[in-house]
Amino acid sequence: KQWYQRRVRATCLAITENHLFSGSKDGAIIKWDLNTGKKLSVVKHESKKQVLALAASSDDLYLASGGQDKLVILWDIASMTFVKCFRKHRGPITALSFRRNSHLLMSGSVDRSVNLWNCDDKLYIESLYGHQDVVVDMDSFLQERVVTVGARDKTLRLWKIQEESQLVFNGHKNTVLDCVSMLNEEHFVTGSQDNVLCVWHIKKKKPAITQLNAHAPGSWISAVAGLKNTECFISGSNGGNVKIWACAVNYRSMECIKSIEVMGTVNSIVVAADNSCFALGVGQEHKMGRWWSNKDARNKILLYPIALEDEVDR
Numbered sequence: 244k245q246w247y248q249r250r251v252r253a254t255c256l257a258i259t260e261n262h263l264f265s266g267s268k269d270g271a272i273i274k275w276d277l278n279t280g281k282k283l284s285v286v287k288h289e290s291k292k293q294v295l296a297l298a299a300s301s302d303d304l305y306l307a308s309g310g311q312d313k314l315v316i317l318w319d320i321a322s323m324t325f326v327k328c329f330r331k332h333r334g335p336i337t338a339l340s341f342r343r344n345s346h347l348l349m350s351g352s353v354d355r356s357v358n359l360w361n362c363d364d365k366l367y368i369e370s371l372y373g374h375q376d377v378v379v380d381m382d383s384f385l386q387e388r389v390v391t392v393g394a395r396d397k398t399l400r401l402w403k404i405q406e407e408s409q410l411v412f413n414g415h416k417n418t419v420l421d422c423v424s425m426l427n428e429e430h431f432v433t434g435s436q437d438n439v440l441c442v443w444h445i446k447k448k449k450p451a452i453t454q455l456n457a458h459a460p461g462s463w464i465s466a467v468a469g470l471k472n473t474e475c476f477i478s479g480s481n482g483g484n485v486k487i488w489a490c491a492v493n494y495r496s497m498e499c500i501k502s503i504e505v506m507g508t509v510n511s512i513v514v515a516a517d518n519s520c521f522a523l524g525v526g527q528e529h530k531m532g533r534w535w536s537n538k539d540a541r542n543k544i545l546l547y548p549i550a551l552e553d554e555v556d557r
Contacts, residue, residue, distance in 0.1 A: 249280055252542040253524035257297035257306060258513040262320065263522055264306055265544055266294030268530075272308055274323055277520075280546070284323045288312055295530060298339035300346055301516055305362050307348050309336025315350050317362060327365045331358050337531075338381040340389060343516070349389045351378030357391055357402060371402050373409055379531075380422045382431070384471060390431050392420040399423060399433055399443060414441050414450040424476060426469040430494060432476045434464030440478055442490055442497060451494045458482040465529060468512035468521065470549070475500075477521055479509025481535065485523060503547070507540030514549075522546045 251273060253265040262283070263275040270291040274283045288294060292311035299306050299320065306318040315329040315336055334353030341348055346362035357378055359368035374393035381391040387404040397420055399412040418437035425431050429445045440457040441450035457464060462482030469476040474490040487501040511524035523545040528536045 249275070249282075249544045250541065251544055252526060253544050254293065254295060254510050254526065254530035255297045256511040256513045256522055256524045256544070257299040258515055258522060259299045259301070259303040259320070260516065261303060262299070263513075263544070263546070264297050264299060265524060266297050266308055266310070268293045270294055270310070272297070272306075272318075274306075274320070275544075277515075277546075286318065286323050286325075288314070288316060290314075293530075295335060295337050296339040296350075298341050298348065300341045300362070301343050305341070305346060305348075307339050307341070307350075307362075309339055309350060309352075311335045313352070315339070315348070315358075315360065317348075317365070327362075329358075329360055329367065331367055331370070332356065334377075337377055337379050338391070340381045340383045342383045342387065342389075343385050347387070349381060349383060351381050351391055353377045355393070357381070357389065359404065371409070373400055373411070374398065379420070382423055382425045382469075384425045384428055386428055388428070390423050390425060392423045392433055394419050394421070396420075399431065401431075401445065410445070410448075412443055412448055412450075414443070414453065415439060421463065421465055422467045424467045424469040425471065426474065426476060426490075427472050430490075432467050432469055432478075434467045434478055434480075436463045438462045438464060438480070438482075440464060440467070440488070440497075442494060444494060452490065452497050454488075454497060458484065458486065463508075463529070466509050466512040468514045470514055470518045471516070473518065477512050477514070479505070479512050479523060481508040481529070481537070485509055485512070505545065507537055507542075508535075518549055520546060520548050 290312035338351035375396035442452040459482030462480040
């Protein structure tokens with residue numbers, strides 16, 4: 244069952260307990276009431292350049308945005324007023340993530356670096372280097388760690404911030420890694436442009452599960468989102484559907500437990516912290532370029548409740 248949809252050109256999304264946020268190609272950021280779908284406020288990057296990434300702190304205090312203007316902007320969620328502009332990246336901002344229950348913010352960029360920011364003190368902490376291409380997506384959870392994917396460098400990296408170390412995972416071949424999400428502190432899922440999904444374990448350099456032809460033939464997997472502390476995750480593509488997957492308890496296999504028809508390219512998937520609902524940002528074209536444009540699709544946000552029943556206990 245679909246809760247509601249809203250017509251908007253959403254390239255990226257963020258979600259908190261009470262709010263949903265969308266960023267768009269014209270630099271606008273919209274704050275929505277998560278329960279009613281009502282538009283509450285609109286702010287813009289001063290440059291009016293495309294917003295490519297959003298992240299919200301789990302306490303509903305801060306929203307971070309980034310995009311083509313190479314800036315990470317911090318907003319106060321309650322009033323949607325400007326708080327701070329972080330300047331360090333030399334390329335567009337492509338990924339953002341807050342550590343859960345913290346104001347530690349991570350950002351990824353076309354400049355191939357991962358930057359860490361202290362949003363309490365409004366300070367830059369450090370930069371992490373290793374990727375050989377664009378840091379296109381990232382995710383974090385409870386520990387002081389972040390997982391990132393590097394597009395054409397084909398690597399998944401887990402950065403252990405306190406230990407000042409990184410683990411490098413290889414598994415996708417001859418393709419571009421587009422998206423990543425954590426399931427828990429030990430398992431992650433990635434999606435790539437060759438229509439492959441991989442589930443990884445922190446202690447194995449190769450995927451625990453590889454799902455070929457995960458979506459319709461020829462699809463790019465453009466977004467994934469894990470339901471934290473479950474064996475389930477959601478994947479989206481430009482192939483006409485969104486799929487919910489469940490991994491076996493031993494993470495040796497997985498199956499699609501639900502498929503939802505969605506016309507267009509799924510540019511973003513976000514899941515509420517309590518796994519009660521998920522939102523999709525759908526567009527006629529990919530947020531990073533115009534490799535195709537589906538004129539039959541509509542730019543929109545879709546919100547769905549989650550009712551996995553016993554699937555997460557399999």
